[in-house]
Amino acid sequence: MGGYLLRRFLQMILVVLLATMAIYTILNLAPGGPMAGLNQIGDRKARFSEADKERLKAYLGLDKPLALRYLVWLLGDDWLGANYMHVGLERAAGLRFYATPGIAYARGGYPIWVIGEKTGTNADGLAVIEAAKVWIRPKGEAPEGVIKAAIIETTGHMMRVDVTSDPLDALIMTSPDTVWEAPTVDERPEGHWVSVSWLFGPYGLLGKYAHFHGTGRGVLRLDFGTSWSVAKGQAISGIIESRLANTITLIATSTILSLLVAIPVGIFSAVKQYSKLDYVVTTFTFFGTAMPVFWLGLMLILIFSIKFQEWGIPYLPAGGVTSVRTPPPDSLLRALNVQPGDAADRIIHMILPTITLSLLNMAGWSRYMRSSMLEVLRQDYVRTARAKGLAERLVIVKHAMRNALIPIVTIVVFTIPSLFGGATITETIFSWQGMGRLYYDALGKDDWPLVMVVLFINSVLTVVATLVADILYTVVDPRIRYS
Amino acid sequence: MTVEPRVAQLDAEALLTPEKESQFSVVWRRFRRHKLAVAGLAMITLFLLMAIFANVVAPYDPITYQDPYAKNAPPSPEHILGTDEIGRDVFSRLLYAARVSLTVSFVVTIVSELMGAVIGGISGYFGGWVDNVIQRVVDFLLTIPLLPLLLAFSSLLRGITIPGIPEQWSSVVIISVILIVFGWMGTCRLVRGMVLSLRALDFSEAARALGMSDGRIILRHMIPNAMAPIIVSATLGLGGVIVLESALSFLGFGIQPPIPTWGNMLQAAQQGMLGQPAKVFYPGLAIFLTSLAFNYVGDGLRDALDPRLKL
Numbered sequence A: 001m002g003g004y005l006l007r008r009f010l011q012m013i014l015v016v017l018l019a020t021m022a023i024y025t026i027l028n029l030a031p032g033g034p035m036a037g038l039n040q041i042g043d044r045k046a047r048f049s050e051a052d053k054e055r056l057k058a059y060l061g062l063d064k065p066l067a068l069r070y071l072v073w074l075l076g077d078d079w080l081g082a083n084y085m086h087v088g089l090e091r092a093a094g095l096r097f098y099a100t101p102g103i104a105y106a107r108g109g110y111p112i113w114v115i116g117e118k119t120g121t122n123a124d125g126l127a128v129i130e131a132a133k134v135w136i137r138p139k140g141e142a143p144e145g146v147i148k149a150a151i152i153e154t155t156g157h158m159m160r161v162d163v164t165s166d167p168l169d170a171l172i173m174t175s176p177d178t179v180w181e182a183p184t185v186d187e188r189p190e191g192h193w194v195s196v197s198w199l200f201g202p203y204g205l206l207g208k209y210a211h212f213h214g215t216g217r218g219v220l221r222l223d224f225g226t227s228w229s230v231a232k233g234q235a236i237s238g239i240i241e242s243r244l245a246n247t248i249t250l251i252a253t254s255t256i257l258s259l260l261v262a263i264p265v266g267i268f269s270a271v272k273q274y275s276k277l278d279y280v281v282t283t284f285t286f287f288g289t290a291m292p293v294f295w296l297g298l299m300l301i302l303i304f305s306i307k308f309q310e311w312g313i314p315y316l317p318a319g320g321v322t323s324v325r326t327p328p329p330d331s332l333l334r335a336l337n338v339q340p341g342d343a344a345d346r347i348i349h350m351i352l353p354t355i356t357l358s359l360l361n362m363a364g365w366s367r368y369m370r371s372s373m374l375e376v377l378r379q380d381y382v383r384t385a386r387a388k389g390l391a392e393r394l395v396i397v398k399h400a401m402r403n404a405l406i407p408i409v410t411i412v413v414f415t416i417p418s419l420f421g422g423a424t425i426t427e428t429i430f431s432w433q434g435m436g437r438l439y440y441d442a443l444g445k446d447d448w449p450l451v452m453v454v455l456f457i458n459s460v461l462t463v464v465a466t467l468v469a470d471i472l473y474t475v476v477d478p479r480i481r482y483s
Numbered sequence B: 001m002t003v004e005p006r007v008a009q010l011d012a013e014a015l016l017t018p019e020k021e022s023q024f025s026v027v028w029r030r031f032r033r034h035k036l037a038v039a040g041l042a043m044i045t046l047f048l049l050m051a052i053f054a055n056v057v058a059p060y061d062p063i064t065y066q067d068p069y070a071k072n073a074p075p076s077p078e079h080i081l082g083t084d085e086i087g088r089d090v091f092s093r094l095l096y097a098a099r100v101s102l103t104v105s106f107v108v109t110i111v112s113e114l115m116g117a118v119i120g121g122i123s124g125y126f127g128g129w130v131d132n133v134i135q136r137v138v139d140f141l142l143t144i145p146l147l148p149l150l151l152a153f154s155s156l157l158r159g160i161t162i163p164g165i166p167e168q169w170s171s172v173v174i175i176s177v178i179l180i181v182f183g184w185m186g187t188c189r190l191v192r193g194m195v196l197s198l199r200a201l202d203f204s205e206a207a208r209a210l211g212m213s214d215g216r217i218i219l220r221h222m223i224p225n226a227m228a229p230i231i232v233s234a235t236l237g238l239g240g241v242i243v244l245e246s247a248l249s250f251l252g253f254g255i256q257p258p259i260p261t262w263g264n265m266l267q268a269a270q271q272g273m274l275g276q277p278a279k280v281f282y283p284g285l286a287i288f289l290t291s292l293a294f295n296y297v298g299d300g301l302r303d304a305l306d307p308r309l310k311l
Helices: A002-029 A050-060 A066-075 A236-271 A276-290 A293-311 A343-377 A380-387 A392-404 A406-421 A424-429 A435-444 A448-476 B005-016 B023-032 B035-052 B090-126 B128-143 B146-156 B167-181 B185-199 B202-209 B214-225 B227-250 B262-271 B277-305
Strands: A084-087 A111-121 A127-136 A147-155 A158-163 A169-173 A179-181 A192-195
Touching: A002 A066, A002 A448, A002 B128, A002 B146, A050 A147, A111 A158, A111 A169, A147 A169, A236 A276, A236 A343, A236 A392, A236 A406, A236 A424, A236 A435, A236 A448, A276 A343, A276 B277, A293 A343, A293 A424, A293 B227, A293 B262, A293 B277, A343 A392, A343 A406, A343 A424, A380 A392, A392 A406, A406 A435, A406 A448, A424 A435, A424 B146, A435 A448, A435 B146, A448 B128, A448 B146, B023 B035, B023 B277, B035 B090, B035 B277, B090 B128, B090 B167, B090 B185, B090 B214, B090 B227, B090 B262, B090 B277, B128 B185, B146 B167, B146 B227, B167 B227, B185 B214, B185 B227, B202 B214, B214 B227, B227 B262, B227 B277, B262 B277
Parallel strands: A127 A169, A127 A179
Antiparallel strands: A084 A192, A111 A127, A111 A147, A147 A158, A158 A169
């Protein structure tokens, strides 16, 4: 069992990694995204210049190789050269990647001041300036002889800047001797400094390909990053936090409701196979499995909210989690005199989405329960129990039902992912501000970080649920063994 | 005394040969007992005929005909089901949508079942590392949540046009491909299981002894023997694909307008739902009835082909 669990666990990690890798790659290679349509602005003056685009790209990290971007998404970029540690080594002791912290804070888009000497021009005719002192995001009065500029991009120990007084760009070369003044840089203690990241750090071997210098900690450390467009600039964890409660309430309620109905109905219709009740249940399950959830939702809105309003019956709200203002006259909310935001208001808003989700779950699950029960009733031990003269009720409750419930474990376990992932279609129809709706909005607005996070949470939970279901199976059914 | 051997011979022959009944007629006889399945089959046939002859049955062109003076018109003798938000005839669009939705679901189901059958056949027949690799891929694809994934893919590929086909039909092809790519795994598992047990039987041993190639054994012996469950799962799958395609189109990530499908018609109708509530009824009903019919036919086929089968 231990070996089996370990193997499954490793497999799980592999599946999630591969899945996220694949999705990340496709998301990033697909057309569209935040850089598309930037210049579809009528006003010529408001358009983005090439330098602006470069800056935006650098800001979003889109100028880096895809593989590294994925790595950063997963593990964060705070360890990629932005942190330096103190080591007791002499500078001459063969350390090629000696670094100062300054460049790590020089990001595309930042204003800088530079004091330095022009040492020549590069192949493109841009001035190359050897910097003696650099101010990152300076404040106050500029000292004498300072070159004012804005960073376009940083590559290795070199910065391409847009000089304010000159139409031409310039290249600022920094060296370990450059003095830095950056607001976020801590006081340097005594001694020599070495970049921890000898590979990706600014002076590292791959530094010029992967010059990350952020503070992201990566999804593995539960830093989900910031949203691009659904809630621009907000932390994704905050957005999710605000949606999660809604989704959990909706899914948990409908799951419990469905189980409470589906299990007894399934058992009854199996025990009384071919009876009228069974016929009704089978028809219902067939209808329920064929019924598209979006149509059921729309039909419920049509009847209980639109038609009821037409007919003058107190009608239900067609969507939303709570009322925003005093509910309109004739509505059920007004009839019950609920205040926007109180418990009754929430419950009434939940009715239609809950019914939509529950009806379909009930259909599927009672069919499942019925066939599981039929299977068990055919078993020898049930016949034995009957043969030894047990009351039929006892046979069904104690011998058959308990075994027939085993497959239900899977169902319950597999609702865990949807508890967090939400029900995209139902939430979309009823404007239910949950995770499913969030995912839909994120997809529609090309908010990739958000899409990735929701998919990541979803796939982690699905994979975990699969494992949990398998383990629970061995618990409830000792005949099953994994090795 | 003369003997009449011929008579005796004929009698013996008649006794020895059982009444010839083709497999098809056996299945058909059993299928007919399932009344709802027959009703489902009739409904599908009707829908198919209406889709095939949409250009004859439909009174108007679904895309080009637009009456700017009769937008959102209620049902009338000219427009049996009224017109939509830009004045197109709803009934004609429903018929052409049936064409698109049914074609997509048939193509997707046939291709993905074939793919699943062949891959499952290879996986079960060869076993070993081939089987291991294929089954891990299947596990992998099955453990990722399907709907979010489908949504992600279709939203990404929304704007892409495929060279060689008219621009507005690109989304039809893209959605079909996505549905195929994520739709073959179930059949693959099913066929693999069947082939694993078939491979151990004498006839496949005999086929190998006769020197048949592996490919021929898989295609001529394994898959035909696993045909019954494949057909049943395909029929049940058809209903599922129709609903799935409609769901994607309904959410706006599937087949894009102006090509009519039941899903995107429903989406358009939902936006004008407060003014024209009845418009959301028809496309949804069409999806529901088709899916229901396929489910009943699948159920009937399962009983007719192999009553022990559990799918």
